[in-house]
Amino acid sequence: MSRSLLPAEVMSPGRNLEGYIQSVHAIPMLTHEEERELAERLFYQNDLEAARRLVLAHLRFVVHIAKSYSGYGLAQADLIQEGNVGLMKAVRRFDPNVGVRLVSFAVHWIKAEMHEFILRNWRIVKIATTKAQRKMFFNLRSAKKKLAWFTNDEVHSVAADLGVDPQVVREMEGRLTAQDMAFDAGTDDDDDKAYQAPAFFLEDKRADPARQLEEADWEEHANSKLEQAMQQLDERSRDILNRRWLVDEKATLHELAAEYGVSAERIRQLEKSAMKKLRISMEA
Secondary structure, three states, rough: OHHEEEEEEOOOOOOOOHHHHHHHHHHOOHHHHHHHHHHHHHHHHOHHHHHHHHHHHOOOHHHHHOOOHHHHHHHHHHHHHHHHHHHHHHHHHHHHHOOOOOHHHHHHHHHHHHHHHHHHOOOOOOOEEEEEEHHHHHHHHHHOOOOOOOOOHHHHHHHHHHHHHHHHHHHHHHHHHHHOOOOOOOOOOHHHHHHHHHHOOOOOOOOOOHHHHHHHHHHHHHHHHHHHHHHHHOOHHHHHHHHHHHHOOOOHHHHHEEEHHHOOHHHHHHHHHHHHHHHHHHHO
C-alpha cells in the first residue's frame, strides 16, 4: 500500500511531532459497522480510498504503542513512522470475515515493525540475533526492577517466566548493561586516554615482513605461470587474450573481428578456447 494515499502533513511526524499527534487524534474513530464496511470494500473490491480511511482512523493507536517504547533512546517520530508501516501492512492483510476488530489484528504488525527498528538502531553492534535473545531484549528491561546485577535465583526465575535458558538471561543482561565505546580515540582525548581506544589494540598484519614476502613470492609465481601458459598459445589467440584482458584500453570483439577478417562470434569462440587452454595449463 502506498504512503501517498495519506496526506503529507499526517504522514510526517518528523516535521512537527506535537502537531502530528494533535492531527491524528482529531481524526474521527470508526464505528464497528463503518470499519466492517470499509474493510469489505478493500478486501473484495481493492478500494484504496477505503484503505486510506482505515489507516487514518488508526494512526492514533500507533502513537499510543510508540509511547510504550520511549525508553530505548530512539526518536518518537521514527518509531511512529515504523509503526505506520506496520499498520498499513495490517490493513492490506485484514480479513473482515475473521470477526475481530482491525485494532486487535494490527497490533502484531505495528509492534513487529517497531521491534525491528529498535533492534537495528538501539546499538551499533547487534545485541539480539537468535529468537530467544530477541524475546529477552524486550522482556528483560521490564523484568529488571533494580540496577544491580541479577542473583542466581533471579536469573533462574526470569528464565522460567520467559521460557528461555538461564544462560540466555545472563548473556542478554551483560549486553544490555554494556556501554558503547568509540572505535577511534576521541578528538578531545589526551595522550593518557587515547591509547585505550579499540583501534590501538588491533594488529596491522599488512606490516608483517613474512606476510609481505609470501604475497610477493605468490604474485611472482602466478605471473610466471601466466607467462608460461601464454607462450603455449598460438600467436592469434595470445594477441586476442592480451588485448581483451591484459591491457588498459581493451579491444572489443568487433574491433578484433575487423582486424582479423572474421566475425565477432568467431573472435568470442577463439577467446573462450584460449581461456580454457590457459586455465588447464596454469592448474597443471
